[in-house]
Amino acid sequence: xxxxxxxxxxxxxxxxxxxxxxxxxxxxxxxxxxxxxxxxxxxxxxxxxxxxxxxxxxxxxxxxxxxxxxxxxxxxxxxxxxxxxxxxxxxxxxxxxxxxxxxxxxxxxxxxxxxxxxxxxxxxxxxxxxxxxxxxxxxxxxxxxxxxxxxxxxxxxxxxxxxxxxxxxxxxxxxxxxxxxxxxxxxxxxxxxxxxxxxxxxxxxxxxxxxxxxxxxxxxxxxxxxxxxxxxxxxxxxxxxxxxxxxxxxxxxxxxxxxxxxxxxxxxxxxxxxxxxxxxxxxxxxxxxxxxxxxxxxxxxxxxxxxxxxxxxxxxxxxxxxxxxxxxxxxxxxxxxxxxxxxxxxxx
Amino acid sequence: xxxxxxxxxxxxxxxxxxxxxxxxxxxxxxxxxxxxxxxxxxxxxxxxxxxxxxxxxxxxxxxxxxxxxxxxxxxxxxxxxxxxxxxxxxxxxxxxxxxxxxxxxxxxxxxxxxxxxxxxxxxxxxxxxxxxxxxxxxxxxxxxxxxxxxxxxxxxxxxxxxxxxxxxxxxxxxxxxxxxxxxxxxxxxxxxxxxxxxxxxxxxxxxxxxxxxxxxxxxxxxxxxxxxxxxxxxxxxxxxxxxxxxxxxxxxxxxxxxxxxxxxxxxxxxxxxxxxxxxxxxxxxxxxxxxxxxxxxxxxxxxxxxxxxxxxxxxxxxxxxxxxxxxxxxxxxxxxxxxxxxxxxxxx
DNA sequence: GACCTCTCGGCAAACGATTGCAAGGCCAAA
DNA sequence: TTTGGCCTTGCAATCGTTTGCCGAGAGGTC
Numbered sequence: 001x002x003x004x005x006x007x008x009x010x011x012x013x014x015x016x017x018x019x020x021x022x023x024x025x026x027x028x029x030x031x032x033x034x035x036x037x038x039x040x041x042x043x044x045x046x047x048x049x050x051x052x053x054x055x056x057x058x059x060x061x062x063x064x065x066x067x068x069x070x071x072x073x074x075x076x077x078x079x080x081x082x083x084x085x086x087x088x089x090x091x092x093x094x095x096x097x098x099x100x101x102x103x104x105x106x107x108x109x110x111x112x113x114x115x116x117x118x119x120x121x122x123x124x125x126x127x128x129x130x131x132x133x134x135x136x137x138x139x140x141x142x143x144x145x146x147x148x149x150x151x152x153x154x155x156x157x158x159x160x161x162x163x164x165x166x167x168x169x170x171x172x173x174x175x176x177x178x179x180x181x182x183x184x185x186x187x188x189x190x191x192x193x194x195x196x197x198x199x200x201x202x203x204x205x206x207x208x209x210x211x212x213x214x215x216x217x218x219x220x221x222x223x224x225x226x227x228x229x230x231x232x233x234x235x236x237x238x239x240x241x242x243x244x245x246x247x248x249x250x251x252x253x254x255x256x257x258x259x260x261x262x263x264x265x266x267x268x269x270x271x272x273x274x275x276x277x278x279x280x281x282x283x284x285x286x287x288x289x290x291x292x293x294x295x296x297x298x299x300x301x302x303x304x305x306x307x308x309x310x311x312x313x314x315x316x317x318x319x320x321x322x323x324x325x326x327x328x329x330x331x332x333x334x335x336x337x338x339x340x341x342x343x344x345x346x347x348x
Numbered sequence: 349x350x351x352x353x354x355x356x357x358x359x360x361x362x363x364x365x366x367x368x369x370x371x372x373x374x375x376x377x378x379x380x381x382x383x384x385x386x387x388x389x390x391x392x393x394x395x396x397x398x399x400x401x402x403x404x405x406x407x408x409x410x411x412x413x414x415x416x417x418x419x420x421x422x423x424x425x426x427x428x429x430x431x432x433x434x435x436x437x438x439x440x441x442x443x444x445x446x447x448x449x450x451x452x453x454x455x456x457x458x459x460x461x462x463x464x465x466x467x468x469x470x471x472x473x474x475x476x477x478x479x480x481x482x483x484x485x486x487x488x489x490x491x492x493x494x495x496x497x498x499x500x501x502x503x504x505x506x507x508x509x510x511x512x513x514x515x516x517x518x519x520x521x522x523x524x525x526x527x528x529x530x531x532x533x534x535x536x537x538x539x540x541x542x543x544x545x546x547x548x549x550x551x552x553x554x555x556x557x558x559x560x561x562x563x564x565x566x567x568x569x570x571x572x573x574x575x576x577x578x579x580x581x582x583x584x585x586x587x588x589x590x591x592x593x594x595x596x597x598x599x600x601x602x603x604x605x606x607x608x609x610x611x612x613x614x615x616x617x618x619x620x621x622x623x624x625x626x627x628x629x630x631x632x633x634x635x636x637x638x639x640x641x642x643x644x645x646x647x648x649x650x651x652x653x654x655x656x657x658x659x660x661x662x663x664x665x666x667x668x669x670x671x672x673x674x675x676x677x678x679x680x681x682x683x684x685x686x687x688x689x690x691x692x693x694x695x696x
Numbered sequence: 697g698a699c700c701t702c703t704c705g706g707c708a709a710a711c712g713a714t715t716g717c718a719a720g721g722c723c724a725a726a
Numbered sequence: 727t728t729t730g731g732c733c734t735t736g737c738a739a740t741c742g743t744t745t746g747c748c749g750a751g752a753g754g755t756c
Binding site for chain 1: 711712713714715
């Protein structure tokens with residue numbers, strides 16, 4: 001149990017001396033009024049430096065911290081930002097995709113840096129009011145939705161009367177809410193150009209085009225192909241979970257389909273394809289090139305390492321938070337479109 | 349933008365009629381007192397059914413929802429559970445492991461099912477008081493810590509005076525806090541037995557033994573080996589991130605080491621090893637068997653699919669939440685130890 | 697018609713903080 | 727000694743709910 005890494009530094013963790021639950025309790029002990037305590041602990045207002053020090057020491061001694069809930073109620077804010085993941089018809093579906101969890105991690109860091117808590121909520125299916133309900137409950141000062149999924153209508157409706165809403169996803173025209181997202185059309189084009197440059201001609205696209213993000217990737221992919229090839233591209237509808245995408249890919253190859261170049265709408269789908277292909281004796285990259293999308297951390301340690309269209313998740317998270325906080329502050333801000341980048345690895 | 353999947357069902361999302369911010373506003377409009385509004389909307393207390401319906405309709409009409417913050421303040425609770433991930437000296441480190449994100453997703457579901465929000469917080473390194481501070485701020489009704497990491501001392505100190513604390517991790521004796529975790533020693537033994545059964549004799553363990561979870565896996569692994577083999581096992585210290593584990597594995601193989609059986613302390617490490625081995629021309633599973641730990645979703649779609657010691661994450665999340673809520677309710681509960689299971693796949 | 701019993705809904709005090717306003721203390725200048 | 731000004735700190739209202747207590751009617755019975 002000996003700490004070897006980051007070890008305890010500042011002060012010791014110690015048990016409280018007496019039960020001090022509110023500033024009123026502390027005021028009694030200190031022999032001052034509650035306002036003095038408040039001013040001492042928040043640092044707001046003017047107060048004699050000695051008094052402030054004395055109160056702070058006393059608070060420390062009793063292990064007292066201001067109650068954030070009460071503070072927030074009084075200040076008319078919550079100090080928390082909601083992060084919502086729509087489309088969870090399968091438990092764990094979205095979070096199973098490392099892209100989402102990476103995004104979540106970066107959002108947590110970024111929000112923490114700005115003093116906000118991150119209130120996470122998976123959205124259960126079927127409730128049309130999920131977003132409206134969440135917003136109205138007043139639990140957070142703003143909302144970040146990761147992925148438009150097929151919930152465009154809901155986002156539109158809420159975005160029209162609720163301003164503190166930022167969505168990760170495709171950049172539509174005239175959306176009533178802010179978006180931050182990768183240029184999926186450009187990303188699809190990158191994949192197409194790369195497969196063409198590798199001499200691939202029998203092409204396939206694997207992805208679920210119900211979601212606007214994926215639809216844009218497909219569209220960009222097709223648009224960048226010469227017309228004769230474009231007409232022959234096979235579109236394989238596929239779900240996001242590893243199991244179902246693996247199963248679909250297996251079935252596809254087992255049916256005798258033999259494309260020589262595949263663009264997968266996500267890295268997870270890409271890895272499923274590689275794995276399914278291997279089982280059918282199709283060797284990647286010799287017999288078939290596979291290009292993914294996202295550049296999740298695991299893409300590098302896949303076997304073979306996955307060529308992919310990289311989205312800068314960290315930058316995305318930074319922009320999402322920045323935009324939202326500016327909007328909360330009342331600033332006038334615009335949506336952001338990030339440029340994707342092709343990362344060539346062993347799978348193509 | 350046409351919704352195809354779960355489509356809007358119940359009521360329409362609509363803008364509010366007038367500015368109704370508090371039950372006082374609504375009371376004025378309805379011509380009743382605030383208590384009546386409260387009773388109508390919460391369903392608590394007795395109220396004429398007709399009045400209740402009338403108030404509810406009016407609230408709906410104006411898009412009014414009770415302010416959760418105020419409600420919680422009054423009720424002396426927060427309605428939120430904190431989920432903390434310690435040891436984040438590398439941004440995104442822990443969340444990059446699908447194990448953590450899967451756990452997080454299941455926790456979110458499980459908590460939502462019990463009416464709690466999930467307040468997520470990555471813990472920044474170096475602050476010895478991180479947990480104490482968080483607990484004292486009163487932002488949540490309870491805390492779930494995912495992974496003991498090297499923070500045993502901190503957990504001990506806080507656990508002694510704060511009861512609503514549950515930790516995912518190793519099951520120590522006489523810990524002052526509740527734990528839910530897999531029997532890591534048994535898991536290590538499963539891996540050892542499996543490698544022995546495959547006829548492997550030149551064994552290696554890859555993992556970071558600073559964390560008690562991993563140390564227990566190593567210990568169980570070693571204990572299950574015959575003494576002569578045990579003495580020859582190579583212990584390769586390795587970090588959790590994909591990049592660093594891949595780099596370490598690469599260096600290890602490049603140095604000419606050629607074990608024929610490897611036990612990796614996590615699936616991510618296992619996949620890194622397979623990938624690094626492939627680069628050096630070591631064929632898995634023919635020349636070397638690899639066994640991972642966790643059974644993350646991706647283990648199935650790895651190439652080759654990864655043999656691994658499965659932890660039941662969903663069950664773990666369920667137990668974590670159940671234990672915490674029982675404890676919050678004042679019940680007397682005990683820590684839980686889950687049995688791991690070996691899942692044989694192509695990598696061994 | 698008087699009295700009792702219910703049922704319904706209003707009053708007001710909490711929950712734990714923040715903050716505008718003003719009172720009191722202190723010091724220096726007159 | 728008086729007065730004015732500044733610095734420090736206290737008073738009390740407020741944020742939006744919940745809920746114990748109690749009064750006012752309604753309805754029933756004799």
